[in-house]
Amino acid sequence: MDRYSSTFAALRMRNEIAFIPFAEAGDPDLRASESIFKSYVDSGADVLEIGYPFSDPIADGPINQRAAIRSISAGLTHAAFFRLIGNIRSYTDVPIGILLYANSARHPGYSTFCKRASDAGIDSLLVADMPPEESEELAAAMTANGLQTVYIVSELTPPNRMKYICSKVTGFVYVVSRLGSTGVQTKVNVTVDATLKRLRKVTGKPLCVGFGISTPGHVRHMAAAGADGAIVGSALVKIIEDNLASKPSMIKQLSKAIAAFKKATKRPPSR
Amino acid sequence: MNSKGYFGSFGGRYAPETLMPALAEIERAYHRARKDSSFMREFASLLHTYCGRPTALYFAKRLTGKLGGARIYIKREDLNHTGAHKITNSLGQTLLGKYMGKTRVIAETGAGQHGVATATSAALLGLSCDIYMGTVDMARQRPNVFRMNLLGAKVNPVESGNKTLKDAVNEALRDWTMSCPYTHYVFGSALGPHPFPTIVRDFQSVIGTETRRQILAEEGRLPDEIVACVGGGSNAIGIFSAFLKDKKVRLTGVEAGGLGLATKKHATRLTPTALSRPGILHGSLSYVLQDENGQIATTHSVSAGLDYSGVGPQHSHLYTSGRARYTYATDKEAVAAFQLLCECEGIIPALESSHAVAYAIKAAPKMARNKIMVINLSGRGDKDIYHVAEYLGKKI
Numbered sequence A: 001m002d003r004y005s006s007t008f009a010a011l012r013m014r015n016e017i018a019f020i021p022f023a024e025a026g027d028p029d030l031r032a033s034e035s036i037f038k039s040y041v042d043s044g045a046d047v048l049e050i051g052y053p054f055s056d057p058i059a060d061g062p063i064n065q066r067a068a069i070r071s072i073s074a075g076l077t078h079a080a081f082f083r084l085i086g087n088i089r090s091y092t093d094v095p096i097g098i099l100l101y102a103n104s105a106r107h108p109g110y111s112t113f114c115k116r117a118s119d120a121g122i123d124s125l126l127v128a129d130m131p132p133e134e135s136e137e138l139a140a141a142m143t144a145n146g147l148q149t150v151y152i153v154s155e156l157t158p159p160n161r162m163k164y165i166c167s168k169v170t171g172f173v174y175v176v177s178r179l180g181s182t183g184v185q186t187k188v189n190v191t192v193d194a195t196l197k198r199l200r201k202v203t204g205k206p207l208c209v210g211f212g213i214s215t216p217g218h219v220r221h222m223a224a225a226g227a228d229g230a231i232v233g234s235a236l237v238k239i240i241e242d243n244l245a246s247k248p249s250m251i252k253q254l255s256k257a258i259a260a261f262k263k264a265t266k267r268p269p270s271r
Numbered sequence B: 001m002n003s004k005g006y007f008g009s010f011g012g013r014y015a016p017e018t019l020m021p022a023l024a025e026i027e028r029a030y031h032r033a034r035k036d037s038s039f040m041r042e043f044a045s046l047l048h049t050y051c052g053r054p055t056a057l058y059f060a061k062r063l064t065g066k067l068g069g070a071r072i073y074i075k076r077e078d079l080n081h082t083g084a085h086k087i088t089n090s091l092g093q094t095l096l097g098k099y100m101g102k103t104r105v106i107a108e109t110g111a112g113q114h115g116v117a118t119a120t121s122a123a124l125l126g127l128s129c130d131i132y133m134g135t136v137d138m139a140r141q142r143p144n145v146f147r148m149n150l151l152g153a154k155v156n157p158v159e160s161g162n163k164t165l166k167d168a169v170n171e172a173l174r175d176w177t178m179s180c181p182y183t184h185y186v187f188g189s190a191l192g193p194h195p196f197p198t199i200v201r202d203f204q205s206v207i208g209t210e211t212r213r214q215i216l217a218e219e220g221r222l223p224d225e226i227v228a229c230v231g232g233g234s235n236a237i238g239i240f241s242a243f244l245k246d247k248k249v250r251l252t253g254v255e256a257g258g259l260g261l262a263t264k265k266h267a268t269r270l271t272p273t274a275l276s277r278p279g280i281l282h283g284s285l286s287y288v289l290q291d292e293n294g295q296i297a298t299t300h301s302v303s304a305g306l307d308y309s310g311v312g313p314q315h316s317h318l319y320t321s322g323r324a325r326y327t328y329a330t331d332k333e334a335v336a337a338f339q340l341l342c343e344c345e346g347i348i349p350a351l352e353s354s355h356a357v358a359y360a361i362k363a364a365p366k367m368a369r370n371k372i373m374v375i376n377l378s379g380r381g382d383k384d385i386y387h388v389a390e391y392l393g394k395k396i
Helices: A003-013 A031-043 A062-075 A078-091 A103-105 A110-120 A137-142 A158-166 A191-202 A215-227 A235-244 A247-263 B017-035 B036-053 B059-067 B086-099 B113-125 B135-140 B144-148 B163-181 B198-220 B234-243 B314-323 B331-345 B352-364 B380-389
Strands: A019-026 A050-052 A098-099 A124-127 A152-153 A173-176 A206-209 A229-232 B057-059 B069-077 B104-109 B128-134 B154-158 B183-185 B225-229 B250-258 B276-281 B284-289 B324-330 B370-378
Touching: A003 A019, A003 B069, A019 A031, A019 A062, A019 A206, A019 A247, A031 A050, A031 A062, A031 A078, A031 A247, A050 A062, A050 A078, A062 A235, A078 A098, A078 A110, A078 A124, A078 A158, A098 A103, A103 A110, A103 A124, A103 B276, A124 A247, A137 A158, A152 A158, A152 A229, A158 A191, A158 A247, A158 B017, A173 A191, A191 A206, A191 A215, A206 B276, A215 A229, A215 A247, A215 B163, A235 B128, A235 B163, A247 B135, A247 B324, B017 B086, B017 B163, B017 B198, B036 B086, B057 B198, B059 B331, B059 B352, B059 B380, B069 B198, B069 B352, B086 B104, B086 B113, B086 B183, B104 B113, B104 B284, B113 B128, B128 B135, B135 B154, B144 B380, B154 B163, B163 B183, B198 B314, B198 B352, B198 B370, B225 B234, B234 B250, B234 B370, B250 B314, B250 B331, B250 B352, B284 B314, B324 B331, B324 B352, B331 B352, B331 B380, B352 B370, B352 B380
Parallel strands: A019 A050, A019 A229, A050 A098, A098 A124, A152 A173, A173 A206, A206 A229, B069 B370, B104 B128, B104 B183, B128 B154, B225 B250, B225 B370, B250 B324
Antiparallel strands: B057 B069, B276 B284
């Protein structure tokens, strides 16, 4: 069984949803980044969502863009990225999903990129600016290299398109909880509940919600609304950004936050 | 172009999923509007009565005499309302936004011309308007920032990245992913995800159809060469589009050579360099300046409107197919051309358009006197006088 299937199956048995923390690879530098992802795992992450930093991340908000720029400035290269992932993979067996932009995979060639990703122990790719219509060549390379697909669905996605996208997903469906880019918000957008309901009718694939999930309360909301996972990005990247002066304090606060988020992933007793 | 928006192997729709329904909606609405005679009539009427189209095709007698070669005609896009070809696309797209029931338009701007044109169109048609502009560009195009304010638009300064056009596009796209249910994004050049490169090309194709008619009336034959500057490439694709099938008409695009190709401080995408290769930026696959890790390279040009890492996908196709040729002019050559056109013809050209003039200065003398060259003068240069003064070390 692949890592996603076994992870989601085990979580279902425990009546929990997946907690999926995010950070940009190489932020603030390669060594600190490796410690950050290890601390995510140690503190309860079920899946890791790792960003491949891109200079022009149009689907990300300012917090993640600043993180990407920090990482690129600190010297993240293609080779360094895959070395970092390899190190994380030898530390843990949790599924690793990569969030990237199309140009990063196209630059070395889709097959080369997928081969390296697979060798490094990556489980899935989500390309923020590549809808399924444009993914044919990349998807073929991913299949050939045993990588799973993740695609985004939003509240604006019409019913037929929802079905089409879900049919292309082999990993999980990434449900964006609100319009716009990634970022921190105080209140959860409740229209996501309806989107989850609509999706549940067309697919049995795991549904993980991201964009703007910033507090354990939001995670609890997603667990109750029927999601299979909650992805938290900017709220954690903000902690990294606020603690650039002290790495030990950064790791300590991240660990504390991850543990609190993970605690909120219990599903309420079924009605 | 095929149904997925590809010109040869370039183009496509590389957009975040949240924008996909909006892009499909624009594509449907645009097809409907093109067949709607009342929409097309309103557009044509505004181009005539409001923008001042057709713009003149002017024989540049003194410049021709000075250069001593081809007969040079100048297509006076600088005479459009707001001072550049940009208004044609802005009006068309703002009308389209209104046609779709949107109440707000947004746009990115580099030199400020597209921002001013969109602010103008929004004022004319009663829509609210937000413009995104890099702070570096705001500093070098101060008059246009104030112009946009006067026209009732909000100018949002962009501090990320290089603080120029590329970064303004990023921010405008972010705004649009949030606001697309009630907002139309007026893309300023023949760039972005399908159907924008087609819509912008179609609206700007009036430059080419007018030029064709005018040169036939004047000279009784087609020109030998057409020259236009290429940033995103909307003025170039606009004038080229009417001549694509006339294989004898040489089509030349002039990019920003900045401080020279050896320096990496340029915006030349369609001349082979270490930085230039096909890539995906801002929604389409086209030639893009990028580093050895696929990060988008920063660019430099004396003209804000050409200072961009990507280029419209149809230009990449015309480049690889060989139908158009692409070359460049450096900052220095462009400023010299700016001065020459001022002194020789009494026309202050935009720094962008000055790149096309700079090419003509080099190429026209090598052509026989019975040859005809048309320069697309995409905009006027009043906006650039402060920047040129600074470049020349003069105080005004």
